[in-house]
Amino acid sequence: MGPGHPECPERLDAIEDRLLVTGLDVALERYEAPPAALADIELAHPRLHIAALRGLHDWLREDLEAGGPPYSQIDPDTSINAYTWPAALRSAGAAIAATDAVMAGEIENAFCAVRPPGHHATRDKAMGFCFFNNVAIAAKYALQRYNLQRVAVVDFDVHHGNGTEDILAGDPRALMVGIFQHPFYPYSGEHPAGPNMLNVPVPAYTRGMEIREIVDITWMPRLEEFKPELIFVSAGFDAHREDDMGQLGMTEQDYAWITMRIKDVARRFSNGRIVSCLEGGYALSALARSVEAHLRVLADV
């Protein structure tokens, strides 16, 4: 994204370091993400959007060779560089590969430590550090490839998952439940775009215990009624109280708790199948600790 940008490579380094320091890495099975097939990305994005990003990528490379700038700005806070296109393909590819591994029963659940994130990418627009909507692509892929009837998307990023809503709204095979700070970027979500959207906007300074109560009262009955066959998680950790990106009061204990609730639903209805994908989370230490808490519950260690 460019120097000084919060969506930086150090985010994944912080997670990696934390896994090493805690010894958690030896308890986990590691998969490399293959690039997604364009045909799979087309399940969630029209060809014009995909072509535009690929065209921008080629254009940027030509500029670079001619001595031009290393970044090309898409919106005030989203840029691409010469590696964005392959990274975005792998980010979506990770969600798809995780879906395959979980559906094949190789593993019960998966966490995709990916950049760029995805949940702000709408059908035809890259925005908010996102290019392809990794979770929405994988959800559409799971419905088609495995002929599932019901997939759920759980989004606990501090920002509303407007892109995922845009792609999945109105599809009765998908249920999306989300909790996010409001009013706040991207200034959407107050009025759900479809009956399959359960949006819970909460004001700034809502604390973790209050969020737990809201999740129990709102998400849980909907998820239990829906009985998902597979659960995707848009795992953003920017609602952490140490994360200046937002003003919510989550802690790593709250992330462990919310992961347990998701896991309970998965155990009851979806053979434990969960595919979780990293979204936001910009305070490096809090991000790493929160991912650790999330993974300890997912991996049961």
Ligand SMILES: [Zn+2]
């Ligand atoms: Zn976010």
